[in-house]
Amino acid sequence: MNSSEYLDYPKQILEYMDGFFVSKTMFAACELGVFDVLHESDLALSAAAVAARLGTSVDGTDRLLSACVGLKLLKAEMKNEEAFYANTDISSIFLAKSSPRSLYHMMMFHSHTTYKCWHFLPEAIREGKNQYERAFGISSKEVFEALYRSEDEMETFMRYMDTIWNIFGKDVLTAFDLSVFSTVYDLGGCSGGLAKQFVSVYPESTITILDLPKVVQTAKKHFITDEEHRISFHEGDFFNDPIPQADLFIMARIIHDWTEEKCLQLLNKIYKSCKPGGGLLLVEVLLNEDKSGPLTSQLCSLNMLVKTEGKERTPSEYSKLLTASGFKDIQVKATGKIYDAILGRK
Numbered sequence: 001m002n003s004s005e006y007l008d009y010p011k012q013i014l015e016y017m018d019g020f021f022v023s024k025t026m027f028a029a030c031e032l033g034v035f036d037v038l039h040e041s042d043l044a045l046s047a048a049a050v051a052a053r054l055g056t057s058v059d060g061t062d063r064l065l066s067a068c069v070g071l072k073l074l075k076a077e078m079k080n081e082e083a084f085y086a087n088t089d090i091s092s093i094f095l096a097k098s099s100p101r102s103l104y105h106m107m108m109f110h111s112h113t114t115y116k117c118w119h120f121l122p123e124a125i126r127e128g129k130n131q132y133e134r135a136f137g138i139s140s141k142e143v144f145e146a147l148y149r150s151e152d153e154m155e156t157f158m159r160y161m162d163t164i165w166n167i168f169g170k171d172v173l174t175a176f177d178l179s180v181f182s183t184v185y186d187l188g189g190c191s192g193g194l195a196k197q198f199v200s201v202y203p204e205s206t207i208t209i210l211d212l213p214k215v216v217q218t219a220k221k222h223f224i225t226d227e228e229h230r231i232s233f234h235e236g237d238f239f240n241d242p243i244p245q246a247d248l249f250i251m252a253r254i255i256h257d258w259t260e261e262k263c264l265q266l267l268n269k270i271y272k273s274c275k276p277g278g279g280l281l282l283v284e285v286l287l288n289e290d291k292s293g294p295l296t297s298q299l300c301s302l303n304m305l306v307k308t309e310g311k312e313r314t315p316s317e318y319s320k321l322l323t324a325s326g327f328k329d330i331q332v333k334a335t336g337k338i339y340d341a342i343l344g345r346k
């Protein structure tokens, strides 16, 4: 396309405009169980057969399945002028609920919580704050009180947090050799998704998850089985309770939740609890130094605005925070995927 055609036909802008149609189509197909029905069926199914199993309208299901074919989430084969649908490989692996690498819970969290907060993006930008109050009528000042507004919401959030580390956990944990550290704490370790990967990558090691009491109780009940005896728990509030001494602290997706002031408060506290020679591993999405990209990180930073007190940062912004808290020898390793690793030493 030459430049004048490009200006006559704003293809890119029209595609961006429809961007949320794409997300919502995938979320609806997940929520209704399209990928599960097709995953469980040995044969490709017609829209009528899928609708009968899901209890949905035939017309609506037909349109949804067809859109999923357009998105390459399903494949269709025509027989006697009727389409028969089956999952593509990525849908079976990442969207069917029963798959070990399923992102189903992440989709549900984005569909029910994130999407509603993004509705108020202009307000978030005007006011510079998260939008739980408008989206959910929650007047709470605390991010995690809003996220954990009911047991169910907390469990959905924890499942969302959990699933990602089945995919990216090994990359961030092998960015540095962490086998040199003996006592390891995962601060804000949530469901233990990363802790499980840690003990699998470092078979000689043990790790303790520190998180809020109700999160720890739910993690013990639903996420960490008794066989995972190398993972232990510590109930606590990392801002207000003492942080135990350790050789290595891991904080994945924690610093990006908080204001500069709270980050420094937390990092200073961790530095005091870190044994000499020990370290702090941050796992975060990184922005380019000139903030020119990557697009995923730029969008994640807007996502932090509508949902948290924090933002995504550049490697030098993280280095500055770590240096100001006393850490030295700071190294940043890009994994080539969404999450990168930053290690500071005491």
Ligand SMILES: C[S@@+](CC[C@H](N)C(=O)[O-])C[C@H]1O[C@@H](n2cnc3c(N)ncnc32)[C@H](O)[C@@H]1O
Binding pocket: 144, 161, 162, 187, 188, 189, 190, 191, 193, 194, 210, 211, 212, 215, 236, 237, 238, 239, 240, 251, 252, 253, 254, 257
């Ligand atoms: C964005 S999640 C990240 C979870 C986990 N690190 C991961 O990457 O999957 C933030 C975590 O910090 C925990 N958290 C929030 N405030 C906390 C506090 N004051 N003390 C301890 N944990 C806290 C939350 O319960 C949640 O598990």
